[in-house]
Amino acid sequence: MSSSLTCIRLTLFTVAAVAFQIIGLSFFVFGFFPVKPALSGDSGSESFHAPTCYSMGNESVRDLPPYDLQSLYQELSGLPPLFDRLILMVIDGLPAEFVLGKDDRPPNKALMEAMPYTQSLLANGIAKGYHAKAAPPTVTMPRLKAIVSGAIGGFLDVAFNFNTQALLDDNLLGQFSKVGWKMVMCGDETWLKLFPGHFMRHDGVSSFFVKDTVEVDKNVSRHLSYELSKNDWNLLILHYLGLDHVGHTGGRNSPLMAPKLMEMDEVVKMIHASAIMNPDDKRTLLVVASDHGMTENGNHGGSSYEETDSLLLFIGSKSHATHFSSIISNDVNQVDIAPTLALLFGVPIPKNNIGVMIPGVIDFLKDTHQLRALQLNSWQLLRLLQKQVPGFPCGSFPCDGFSGDQGYNSNDIMEKFCRLYLRSAFLHDSWISTELSRSDNREEKSEIIAAYYEFLINANQWLSHKATDKPSTVIVFGVMSMFLSFLIFSISIYSIIQESYSGEKQLSNGIFTQHLDEGFSLSVIFILVISMGSSSMVEEEQYIWHYLISTLNLLFLRKTMQFFKKESTCFFNLFNGHGKVCISSIFTLLITGRILRGWHQGGVNWAHLPDISKWLEQSGTDLQLIQLIAVILTTILILFSLSLLGRGMKIVLVVGFNFLMSGLLVFYHILRYQHNASLPSSNAATSLAQIIYATLGVSTVGTVLAVPWIMPIQISKACCRDHNHNSAVSYPLKIGSRSQYPELIYSLHIIGFLPAFCFFLKGCCSRSNGLRNGWPFCAGE
Structure with missing residues (x-):
């Protein structure tokens, strides 16, 4: 590359880097x-x-009309109608080994005693139990899609899980609707988003507030007696979220786990007793399933055995006691549920199903019917x-x-x-x-x-x-294209830095001596990229940040002391005037960083250890007051820090105003909704949190895109001298020791404030109840 970077060349390099990055x-x-x-x-x-x-x-x-279509399907299928009604009970996050044990061993005594009625159904052959392997990603929305469609979702569904869209693929609920089935749903509102307009009655609950382990299930069970007494539905869906919330807050060994299992066992008992005593003698099948399992710490989303081990139970009435064997060690795939239910209820199997008819469920049928089901x-x-x-x-x-x-x-x-x-x-x-x-x-x-x-x-x-x-x-080509973009961008930045120094010696000293902190920050990027190749490093990423930030603060302290040492002849003069403020600020950062590290034991392996957040919860501290003080102080600190950057005050004011609005919204959220445990479950609280996220997103993206373009830059006469419009000469970018490089760093400083502030406000507005999951600085979904 030439020793001087021209404006046209810089523009071409920038456009090329952006184009390669997008491609x-x-x-x-x-x-x-x-x-x-x-x-x-x-x-x-x-x-x-x-x-x-x-x-x-x-x-x-x-x-054809629904009734005629149902009759036609039953005639063409060659299978007798086996059941009239279906109750699908989804217990979110329930591992199969809690009910069926593991490796041919029964569950431990505490788990057995927590679900006595369900265990008796399995022992008497009234229920048939399976370990239903769920495909990753093990989060709710793609798992529900797999249950009703028999198709495996992709990791893109993880993003859609937070903003669930209607399921347009062929599925069981669509097939049931075509034959005139009436459907009722109580529980996770994901069902309402996947199947809008399918339910004649419904009561959805939000999974957004993980701390709620009681009301979220009571809001489902309160409808149970009424719905079981009604005969106007063919499909009843009950989706209980409480057990998953127990896992998120306390892990598998939470003291709340056994009581929650007892609650679910009572629901199974109530449903089964109602099916047996049904005066209309409608043949009802109860299917108890979980969408995924959970790790020891209550997390899910990955592909470990604990996360993919979901439960599947088929429970009939006493008249169907001979239908199911008591063997409970069978392993099936979660996608096998869709074709099995389709064949049991005489509707076509969804087109994109990849599941297989579950062995043992149709053993009671005649040989002809068993073979016909497998043929279909x-x-x-x-x-x-x-x-x-x-x-x-x-x-x-x-x-x-x-x-x-x-x-x-x-x-x-x-x-x-x-x-x-x-x-x-x-x-x-x-x-x-x-x-x-x-x-x-x-x-x-x-x-x-x-x-x-x-x-x-x-x-x-x-x-x-x-x-x-x-x-x-395709993936390799994409990575190579992005790497090429990175090289072009790096060369351009290096050239800009080189033009900011007069000579190779000054460049070397500037980068490796005076700007050691900037070199370290650049190396951190490479360290993080490399660490993302290990799942263990991803799970414990917060510890990487703790150590790297502490190291960076020590570098700041070293640089500050070196600077003021040059300005002072006496060592004690370092602690006078401006030097005292700078050094005190760095020590404050180190101390607060250590407090934040002990605030919450996050990650996967250490969540059970004591920390400050658990201690405050147990001591009964006024959490709302702590939240309000934290929001006010952090907002003031961010705005004050922006003002210290020195130049471009208009930009600072615009950025500060945007994030001040977000801080005020969080302040209102705390005052309005977080004074008790029940209010945050309201739709208004959820909508306000979504508004806060949207405001933060727009402000962050807008600032990141706008600041580099509107930043006042000292333009050299060499680059922007007046010249003849017919001239095609490119002028060099030589502008001395103070030029685009400081403005570039200044822009990055402003942008750098955004993730920290967003991270803090996210912790404030997404926590419905005090210090849940490490409020306010270690928020996680």
Whole structure:
């Protein structure tokens, strides 16, 4: 690069860096969050026929009235109606091992005693229990999608989990609605956002306030007696959040865990007793499920066994006691719930389901019906394979078989699936055409079932991997493009810094001696990027910040003492006047940093240890007063710090006003909603918190984008001299020792205040109850 950086060259470098950054980020996002090939529309009558490329839905059938459509589905399915009503009870965050044990061992005595009625149902064969493995990310919204659609969501659903959108893919609730089912929902409002307009009665509760472990479940159970006495619904959904909140606040071993399990056991008992005593003799199936598990500290979202181990119970009435065996060690996938419920209730399996009919649930059916259920499940997965595998054989397949000499891509995969399916179909057709007695042909029936499950399980595993596979080439290209952007940006910054010093020696001394703090700050970026490659470092990231910030403050102290030492002949003069203020400020930062480190034991491994926040909660301190003082002092400190930057007071005033408004909103939130435990659950409190977040977001983004452009910069005459408009000469950027570099640092200083202030206000407004999860400085979702 030339020793002098011209304005045109700097502009071109900047534009190129931004362009490469946008391109790289786009490729990375599309690679890391790939769009899965999916079948459009909803399953209909065609799902009860063998798949071909030309099998299309009958539009006249889709226009049938709900009752006629239900009758048609039951006729085409070839399965008798098994149940009339479904109660889906979701216990958020309940690990399966709390009820079913682990590794063929029952749960511990305390957990067994906490749910005596549920344990008796399992022991007597009235209930069938499964460890239902949930796919990551193990958060509520994508897990609910998996339960009702049988499809695996991606990590992009984690972002959508905070602003849930309506589910447009084919799902069980949509199928139930088409056949005229009436649905009622009480519990997590995520259901209302996923399925707007589906419920004739509903009462949603918010999961935003994790400290609430009591009212959030009482608001569900208060409707239970009324709904169980009504006969106008076909599907009742109950979603209890309290146990998940207990885990978040105290972990698996929280003293509140056993009482919460007892409460859930009483709900199961009440529902089951009502189903048994139903005077209308409506056949009701109770399904108890959890969306995910939890770690020892009550967290979830990852892929560990504790987080993916979710519960699944099928509970019938006494008349169905022979339906379920008492074996409780079966492992299934959470996506298997959707096809199982669809077949039990006689509706088409959702189109993009990758689940498999759960073994043991239909063992009480006749042999013909069991095989028919597996056949329907196989046809549905076969249609999905035709969509997912490029060049998958269709047309006359599977009617006329598969020929290995066809020139298709992915031939090994196609041959494997075609061979497995055709074997099960051939055995099934032979079994149907045989003249032997069905009761005398158990071995052949078992062979057919094994053949079907071999195809289903292999297809499920391949489709599961396909749903989570990421195109490595696209991701690598995106990373390389962003790295190129980083190199261009670094070279440009280096050139600007180089122009700010007169000579290589001054440059070297300036960077490595006078600006050691800036070099350290730059190295911190690389340290953090490297540390993000380790999940353990991500889980305990706060400790990295504690040590690095303390080190940076020590560097500030060293630099300040060196500066004033040059200005003073006596060491004790360091502590007079301005030197006293600077050194005292740094010592104050070190002390407050140590207090913040002990304020809350965050992360994954140390959350159970004592800290200041727990001590204040236990001592009954007036938390609201502490919050108000903290908000006022921090807001004043931020505004005062901005004013000390010296130049660009108009910018400082604009930035300060924006964040002062956010601080006042938080102040109002504390006064209005945080004086007791119940008010924060209101919609008004949630809306105010959302307004605060929006204000902070707009202010932060606006400041970050605007400050570098509107900052007053000392422009050199060399760069901006008047010249002839016809001239194409580029003028160098030589502007002496005080130029764009200080203004660049000044802009970064203003921008640097934003994350700290947002982080503080986030802790204030998102905590509904005092010092929950380490208010105010260690907030986490």
